[in-house]
Amino acid sequence: MRRIIILSFTVLFTACIFAQAPQKMSYQAVIRNSSSTLVSSAEIGLRISILQGSASGTVVYTETQTPTTNTNGLISIEIGGGVNFDAINWANGPYFLKTETDPTGGINYSITGISELLSVPFALHARAAETLTGEINEIDPEYTGSQAANITVTDITKLGNLSGTNTGDQDLSTLATKAALGDSTAKVRNEIPAPADGSETRLTNGTNIIVTGNGTTAAPYIANVKKPDFYLGKDTLGGIVYYIYLSSDGNQHGLIVSKTESAGQWQTANSITNANRSWDGAYNTTLMNNSPAATYVTGLGAGWYLPSIDELSLLWHARFHVNKAMNGGGFALLSNTANYWSSTEIVANGAWFFQFTYASAAYTFKTDTYNFRAVRSF
Numbered sequence: 001m002r003r004i005i006i007l008s009f010t011v012l013f014t015a016c017i018f019a020q021a022p023q024k025m026s027y028q029a030v031i032r033n034s035s036s037t038l039v040s041s042a043e044i045g046l047r048i049s050i051l052q053g054s055a056s057g058t059v060v061y062t063e064t065q066t067p068t069t070n071t072n073g074l075i076s077i078e079i080g081g082g083v084n085f086d087a088i089n090w091a092n093g094p095y096f097l098k099t100e101t102d103p104t105g106g107i108n109y110s111i112t113g114i115s116e117l118l119s120v121p122f123a124l125h126a127r128a129a130e131t132l133t134g135e136i137n138e139i140d141p142e143y144t145g146s147q148a149a150n151i152t153v154t155d156i157t158k159l160g161n162l163s164g165t166n167t168g169d170q171d172l173s174t175l176a177t178k179a180a181l182g183d184s185t186a187k188v189r190n191e192i193p194a195p196a197d198g199s200e201t202r203l204t205n206g207t208n209i210i211v212t213g214n215g216t217t218a219a220p221y222i223a224n225v226k227k228p229d230f231y232l233g234k235d236t237l238g239g240i241v242y243y244i245y246l247s248s249d250g251n252q253h254g255l256i257v258s259k260t261e262s263a264g265q266w267q268t269a270n271s272i273t274n275a276n277r278s279w280d281g282a283y284n285t286t287l288m289n290n291s292p293a294a295t296y297v298t299g300l301g302a303g304w305y306l307p308s309i310d311e312l313s314l315l316w317h318a319r320f321h322v323n324k325a326m327n328g329g330g331f332a333l334l335s336n337t338a339n340y341w342s343s344t345e346i347v348a349n350g351a352w353f354f355q356f357t358y359a360s361a362a363y364t365f366k367t368d369t370y371n372f373r374a375v376r377s378f
C-alpha cells in the first residue's frame with residue numbers, strides 16, 4: 001500500500017526591488033508506513049517531482065532528499081534550488097507536486113502522494129516583470145473608453161506651463177512664487193483669486209474689544225480688550241468714581257461723588273414728600289420741597305442729586321478710593337462731622353442719614369442740620 005498523509009503545503013516568498021525572489025518552496029508532511037504507523041525520529045528517503053499539465057503529466061523537475069522526521073512523524077523541507085528549477089515557466093500550468101517516500105531511508109519508494117500546486121507558488125511567475133522591456137499596451141476597455149486614454153505627451157507639457165490659449169496664464173513655479181510673496185497678479189486662467197488683502201474680512205470692533213491691523217501677513221489682525229472708561233477713584237465729571245457695575249449691554253455704569261460738600265436741613269417745614277426710595281436718590285431729590293439739601297445739590301449742575309440711603313452705604317464702603325483720590329480731603333470719621341443726609345424719607349418729620357463714624361444708617365428730624373454730598377450716575 002503506497003500512501004502519504006500531507007499536513008500542509010506552503011510556498012513562501014520574499015521579494016523587493018533590490019533582491020530576487022528565492023527559488024524554493026516550503027513543504028511539510030507527516031510520514032506513516034504502510035501500516036499507518038507514524039515514522040518517528042527516523043531518516044527517510046524522499047523523491048520530489050513537479051509534473052506539468054496533470055497528475056500524470058510531464059516531469060519538469062526532480063530532486064531527492066533524506067530528511068529526518070520528528071517525534072510526531074513530521075518533516076519540514078524546502079523544495080527547489082536544484083538544476084532546472086528556476087527554468088520552470090509557471091505560466092504554463094497547471095503543475096502538480098509528486099512525492100515518493102521510502103520510510104527506511106533508502107530509494108525503495110513505497111509511498112506516493114500527488115497534489116496540485118495552487119496560486120501561491122505562482123508568485124515566482126510574478127518576478128518575470130523584472131525583465132519586461134518596451135511599451136505596455138493598455139487593453140482595458142474601461143480605460144480605452146475614458147478621457148484618460150486621450151491624454152498625450154503634448155497635453156502633459158502644456159499642463160506643466162499652463163500655456164493653452166490664454167496668454168495671460170503663468171507657469172506654476174512663477175505662480176507659486178508670486179502667491180507666496182503676496183503678489184495680487186498671480187493667476188491661472190483668471191480662476192485663482194488674488195491673495196487676501198484684508199478687504200474680505202468682517203472682523204470689527206466689539207463692545208469691549210479693539211481690533212487693529214488689516215488682515216495681511218505684514219499687518220495681521222490683533223484683538224485687545226478695551227481699557228475701561230471708568231475705574232474706582234477716577235477723577236472725572238467734577239467728582240470721584242466710587243461705584244462701578246456692568247449692565248446687560250456690556251457697558252460700564254456707576255456713581256460719582258462730588259468733591260465738595262455743605263451742611264443744612266433736610267426740610268425747613270415737615271411734610272410728606274413720598275421721597276421714600278432707598279435705592280433711587282435721583283427720584284427722591286425731585287420730590288424734596290422746602291429742602292436746603294436739594295437746593296444745594298441741584299445747584300451744582302445738571303445730573304447731581306442727593307444720594308439715597310443705599311447709595312450712601314455704597315459710598316461709605318468706597319471711602320478708601322475717594323479719600324485716596326482726594327488726598328485725604330474726603331470723608332472724616334469724627335462723630336461731629338461724619339453724619340450725611342440721604343434723600344430717603346421715612347415719616348413726615350423724619351429722614352434717613354448715614355453715620356460714617358459707626359458705619360450705620362439711622363433717621364432723625366428733617367429740621368436737624370447734617371452734611372450733604374451730591375452724587376451723579378454714569
